[in-house]
Amino acid sequence: MESIEIFIEDKDGTEKILEIPLGIQMSLMEVLRGENENIQGICGGMAICATCVIELLNKDELEIPEMQDDELSVLESLPEHSENSRLACQIPISEKLHHLHIRVPETVFV
Ligand code: FES
Known part of the structure; x- marks a missing residue:
């Protein structure tokens, strides 16, 4: 595999x-x-x-690298997050992300 595909969902539900x-x-x-x-x-x-x-929309279908404590504490400090929330900076590009579907929140409260 030389490249991977990631699907980014827009606010209207269409995917790029x-x-x-x-x-x-x-x-x-x-x-x-x-x-x-x-x-x-x-x-x-x-x-x-x-x-x-x-937001990872299909994380249960893939082997996404597990969250570490520092990432979890940042996410828990946000007013809005879910069990599917992740910090994209803590996820390295690898073939494990092939066919990952994500949504980017419109507003991030920090
Ligand atoms: S938390 Fe700052 S770039 Fe990810």
Whole structure:
């Protein structure tokens, strides 16, 4: 596999396909930052700012890397989050993300 496909759901429910080459040593935040204005990544991937929150829509179908304690505490500090919320900066690009479906919240309260 040379690349993976990720599906980004719009607010109207339509999905955009993003093709990402493998082997680029980037996080999902770094890729999404160029695609969606609501992904800001202000802290540069340090799991501090929460400006890279996404919702994983099919996480149970994939082997997404598990959440660490620092990511969990940032997410729990947000007024709005769910069990599907993740910090995109804590998810490295890998073939495990192939066919991941995500939604980017319209507003992130930090
Ligand atoms: S970029 Fe700051 S928490 Fe992800």
